[in-house]
Amino acid sequence: MKTFYIESLGCPKNLVDSETFAYIIKRSGNQLATDAEDANHILINTCAFIRDALTELDDILSYYATLKQAEEIAGLVVTGCVMNRDAEEFIRCYPEVDAWIPLKDFATFERYLQEPVSNCRHRLPLDQVSYSYLRISDGCDNRCSYCTIPSIRGGMKSMPIPNLYAEAVMMAEHGAKELILVAQDTCNYGLDIYGKKALPELIVRLHEIPQYRWIRVMYMHPDHFELEWIDLYHKYPKLLPYFEFPIQHCCAHILKKMGRIKDGNEIAALISDIRNAIPEAVFRTTLITGFPGETANDVKALCRFVQDTKFLYAGVFAYSPEAGTAAIELPDQIKPSTATNRKYKVLNCQSKITESLLEQYIGKKLPVLVDEIEPHDPDTVGGRAWFNAPDIDGIVMIGGGNPEIGQMVEVEIADLIGLVLVGRYIRTLE
Ligand code: SF4
Numbered sequence: 001m002k003t004f005y006i007e008s009l010g011c012p013k014n015l016v017d018s019e020t021f022a023y024i025i026k027r028s029g030n031q032l033a034t035d036a037e038d039a040n041h042i043l044i045n046t047c048a049f050i051r052d053a054l055t056e057l058d059d060i061l062s063y064y065a066t067l068k069q070a071e072e073i074a075g076l077v078v079t080g081c082v083m084n085r086d087a088e089e090f091i092r093c094y095p096e097v098d099a100w101i102p103l104k105d106f107a108t109f110e111r112y113l114q115e116p117v118s119n120c121r122h123r124l125p126l127d128q129v130s131y132s133y134l135r136i137s138d139g140c141d142n143r144c145s146y147c148t149i150p151s152i153r154g155g156m157k158s159m160p161i162p163n164l165y166a167e168a169v170m171m172a173e174h175g176a177k178e179l180i181l182v183a184q185d186t187c188n189y190g191l192d193i194y195g196k197k198a199l200p201e202l203i204v205r206l207h208e209i210p211q212y213r214w215i216r217v218m219y220m221h222p223d224h225f226e227l228e229w230i231d232l233y234h235k236y237p238k239l240l241p242y243f244e245f246p247i248q249h250c251c252a253h254i255l256k257k258m259g260r261i262k263d264g265n266e267i268a269a270l271i272s273d274i275r276n277a278i279p280e281a282v283f284r285t286t287l288i289t290g291f292p293g294e295t296a297n298d299v300k301a302l303c304r305f306v307q308d309t310k311f312l313y314a315g316v317f318a319y320s321p322e323a324g325t326a327a328i329e330l331p332d333q334i335k336p337s338t339a340t341n342r343k344y345k346v347l348n349c350q351s352k353i354t355e356s357l358l359e360q361y362i363g364k365k366l367p368v369l370v371d372e373i374e375p376h377d378p379d380t381v382g383g384r385a386w387f388n389a390p391d392i393d394g395i396v397m398i399g400g401g402n403p404e405i406g407q408m409v410e411v412e413i414a415d416l417i418g419l420v421l422v423g424r425y426i427r428t429l430e
Contacts, residue, residue: 001029001030001031002025002030002031002040002041002074002075002113003030003031003032003033003038003039003040003041004022004025004030004031004032004033004039004041004042004043005032005033005034005035005036005038005039005041005042005043006018006021006022006025006032006042006043006044006045006126007036007042007043007044007045007060007064008045008126009044009045009046009047009053009056009057009060009080010045010046010047010049010053010080010081011047011049011182012133012135012180012182012218012391013133013135013138013182013183013184014045014046014047014080014081015126015133016123016133016134016135016182017045017079017080017104018045018126019123019124019125019126020106020123021043021045021079021106021109022123022124022125022126023123023124024106024109024110024113025043025113026124028110028113028114030113032124032126034126034127039073040073040074040075041073041074041075041076041077042064042067042073042075042076042077043077043078043079044057044060044061044064044076044077044078044079044080045079045080046078046079046080046081046082046083047080047081047082048080048081048082048084048085048086048148048152049081049148049149049152050148050320050322051320051322052320053081054082054085054086057082057090058090058093061078061090061093061094061097062094064076064096065094065096065097068096069096075098076096076097076098077097077098077099077100077101077109077112078090078094078097078099078100078101079100079101079102079103079104079105079109080103081103081152081153083100083101083102083103084103084151084152084153085148085151085152087100098112099112103152103153104138123167123170123171124174125171125174125175125176129175129176129371129405130175130176130177130178130369130370130371130405130406131176131177131178131179131180131214131369131371131390132168132171132172132174132176132178132179132180133180133181133182134164134167134168134171134179134180134181134182134206135159135182135183136158136159136164136181136182136183136186136189136199136202137156137157137158137159137183137184137185137186137188137189137190137192138153138156138157138183138184139153139154139155139156139157139184140153140155140156140184140185141155141156141185141188141191141192142184142185142221142259143259143326144248144258144259144260145257145258145259145325145326145327145330146258146288146291146319146320146322146325146327147322147325148322148324148325149184151324153184155192156183156184156185156188156191156192157192158183158189158190158191158192158193158194158198160193161198161201161202161205164202164205164206165205165206165209168206168209168212169209172209172211172212173211175406176211176212176406177211177212177213177214177369177406177408178212178213178214178215178216178369179206179209179212179214179215179216180215180216180217180218180389180390181202181203181206181215181216181217181218182218182219183219184219185219185221185224186199186217186218186219186220186221187199187220187221187224187225187226188221188224189202190202197224197226199217199229200229200232203215203217203232203236203239204232204236207236207238207239212238213238213369213408214238214240214369214386215236215238215239215240216240216242216389217239217242217244218244218389219244219246220243220244220245221245221246222245222246222247222260222262222267222270223260223261223262225245225270227270227273227274230273230274230277230278233277233278233281234277234278240386240387241278241280241281241282242281242282242284242386242387242389243271243274243281243282243283243284244283244284244285244389245267245270245271245283245284245285246285246286247267247285247286247287248260248286248287248288248291249264249287249288249291249294249298249302250263250264250267250268250301250302250305251263251264251294251298251301251302252264253293254291254293254294254298257291257292257293257327257330258288258291258327259326264301264305267309268305268308268309271283271309282312282357282387283309283310283311283312284311284312284313284314284315284389284392284393285311285313285314285315286314286315286316286317287302287306287314287315287316287317287346288316288317288318288319289302289316289317289318289319289339289340289342289343289345289346290318290319290334290335290336290338290339290340290342290343291319291327291334292319292327292330292331292332292333292334293330293331293332294319294334294342299342299345299346302346303345303346303349306346306349306350306353307349307353310353310357311350311353312353312354312357312358312387312393313350313354313392313393313394314346314347314350314354315392316343316346316347316350317343318336318339318340318342318343319334319339321333351419354394354419355416355419358394358416358419358421359416361385361413361416361421362413362414362415362416362421363412363413363414364412364413365410365411365412365413365426366385366386366396366410366411366413366423367385367386367408367409367410367411367429368383368384368385368396368398368408368409368410368411368423369383369384369406369407369408370382370383370398370403370404370405370406370407370408370409371383371384371390371395371405372405373404373405378402379399380397381397381398381399381402381403382395382396382397382398383395383396383398383403383409383411384396385421394419394420394421395420395421396411396413396420396421396422396423397417397420397421397422397423398411398423398424398425399422399423399424399425400424400425401425401426401427401428403425403428407428407430408428408429408430409425409426409427409428409429410425410426410427410428410429411423411424411425411426412424412426
């Protein structure tokens with residue numbers, strides 16, 4: 001029997017594949033370890049989105065290759081996005097790897113485990129979690145000029161609604177209370193298989209699953225969101241008014257070169273329309289600084305945009321020129337150090353906004369989903385309010401009450417420390 005540790009790198013969309021690999025490992029009679037030290041086999045599910053991810057992978061592979069050489073582990077398997085980007089180079093450098101499994105090729109992995117082939121998307125959570133990601137489509141039909149995803153993961157392939165419903169039910173049975181819809185472009189879900197955007201139909205169906213308290217939709221491309229969907233947020237109470245629009249920039253000449261359609265004014269109008277219809281709505285975004293042709297004035301405009309738009313959270317990334325993308329060929333490339341300085345400038349503007357928006361919750365009572373309890377200190381309990389997506393937004397630290405992971409509790413917010421809300425347990429909401 002093999003005991004696998006899965007090193008799941010990259011984004012939540014990759015985590016969904018890792019959980020499928022976990023299911024296959026368990027179903028084939030093998031075991032899973034939550035720590036690498038307890039495993040005799042390692043499966044690395046890679047991310048190859050940007051050069052930094054490949055550098056990180058190189059470090060991780062070199063570590064496990066050393067363990068393999070020292071016979072401290074018996075098997076080393078690599079899969080994921082790297083198989084469609086720079087795989088040959090990695091294969092050449094790491095002969096210690098026993099199997100290189102193509103991206104999402106679960107059947108080949110099963111053969112590696114000497115088990116019968118199946119095309120299932122059963123999953124087993126890698127950890128005890130209160131939430132579950134549901135990857136509704138994979139790949140992308142957009143052609144943002146800086147992005148390698150379409151060349152790595154191919155065009156968008158949506159999963160049919162009945163399959164997604166069955167998968168969501170299965171994850172609810174493992175204890176998830178929050179369902180988080182992810183894809184490269186969730187707004188375009190269904191175009192390939194239904195000939196129309198089918199996100200509303202999917203949400204209506206998933207809303208029926210009783211165990212879920214919250215449904216959150218991530219990665220909503222601002223060019224593809226339909227204003228008529230606002231009604232869904234009124235009709236379906238589990239659907240959180242949390243809007244993640246990865247807008248990337250606000251300046252028209254940059255957005256155009258990025259291959260995006262809406263300019264800053266149109267994006268601001270979209271957000272304002274949503275706010276008028278749903279006053280409690282919160283917005284998160286991602287931004288890129290240092291894109292070719294960006295000027296110091298553009299950065300000032302971006303800071304102003306962030307201040308005016310009042311995103312609750314924003315991830316800001318320095319532009320990374322990636323081989324094979326159109327953007328790498330553009331004139332007026334920006335020095336990486338300048339792109340990084342600009343990133344911190346924008347992050348600084350954003351953190352003040354985040355802080356002032358979070359302060360408004362002090363003194364309020366909020367439902368909070370308990371995510372984690374520090375094993376060595378059961379009094380340290382972390383959860384999330386509805387406006388916190390896991391891992392990328394802030395958390396709520398809960399004092400008292402000894403709640404359990406997966407419970408929804410009412411918390412009275414007493415303080416804001418950094419960007420962490422701190423509160424007192426009031427009662428369990430079930
Ligand atoms: S929407 Fe653009 S940035 Fe996002 S995955 Fe597709 S091509 Fe890449």
